Amino acid sequence: EDKVVQSPLSLVVHEGDTVTLNCSYEVTNFRSLLWYKQEKKAPTFLFMLTSSGIEKKSGRLSSILDKKELFSILNITATQTGDSAVYLCALNAGGTSYGKLTFGQGTILTVHP
Amino acid sequence: SAVISQKPSRDICQRGTSLTIQCQVDSQVTMMFWYRQQPGQSLTLIATANQGSEATYESGFVIDKFPISRPNLTFSTLTVSNMSPEDSSIYLCSVVVGVNSPLHFGNGTRLTVT
Numbered sequence: 001e002d003k004v005v006q007s008p009l010s011l012v013v014h015e016g017d018t019v020t021l022n023c024s025y026e027v028t029n030f031r032s033l034l035w036y037k038q039e040k041k042a043p044t045f046l047f048m049l050t051s052s053g054i055e056k057k058s059g060r061l062s063s064i065l066d067k068k069e070l071f072s073i074l075n076i077t078a079t080q081t082g083d084s085a086v087y088l089c090a091l092n093a094g095g096t097s098y099g100k101l102t103f104g105q106g107t108i109l110t111v112h113p
Numbered sequence: 114s115a116v117i118s119q120k121p122s123r124d125i126c127q128r129g130t131s132l133t134i135q136c137q138v139d140s141q142v143t144m145m146f147w148y149r150q151q152p153g154q155s156l157t158l159i160a161t162a163n164q165g166s167e168a169t170y171e172s173g174f175v176i177d178k179f180p181i182s183r184p185n186l187t188f189s190t191l192t193v194s195n196m197s198p199e200d201s202s203i204y205l206c207s208v209v210v211g212v213n214s215p216l217h218f219g220n221g222t223r224l225t226v227t
Contacts, residue, residue, distance in 0.1 A: 042218045097144060098216065099207060099208070
């Protein structure tokens with residue numbers, strides 16, 4: 001059974017800090033790993049990773065995948081209060097539809113002013 | 114990515130009743146999905162809404178409880194039937210626009226069953 005484990009489960013930092021969120025996974029047939037930010041109800045797409053070692057970057061956020069060690073990290077630099085959210089890691093396994101994702105428990109990030 | 118609109122945004126319902134959630138996409142999409150997020154839990158796929166045929170349900174979800182319609186490539190509904198407090202969740206419509214594209218979510222429906 002495919003599995004996604006995120007750590008830490010919660011994190012409290014101050015504005016300006018840099019954070020690293022972790023996602024480890026087990027899967028029989030890997031297709032992609034995705035990161036989402038969830039504020040209130042709707043998850044917002046951040047990154048989709050398919051290849052090892054290639055960093056994806058968007059502003060202060062970046063993410064990388066290690067398919068050998070079966071993990072991914074999401075980095076946020078110079079955090080702001082608007083970064084406070086739940087960050088979800090999700091796995092799409094080959095052989096299933098592109099919409100069938102296995103989600104981790106999420107990391108609750110709180111950024112204090 | 115597509116713009117995905119869900120309604121209602123939230124509702125409070127009595128046990129034993131049913132609620133239908135609507136999902137409208139601003140472009141035609143082949144793949145449309147319904148997810149549930151129970152309080153304090155992560156997201157779980159309920160079913161794939163197939164246009165022109167019956168929905169494909171995941172283990173633990175059945176058509177009698179969660180009937181789904183998909184009359185065309187831009188619209189779908191999910192009904193939560195004979196509700197109990199355990200159905201209190203966020204229900205999310207989601208789509209994949211194309212092959213190798215990520216899943217995008219609608220704004221969600223927060224359902225509370227009393």
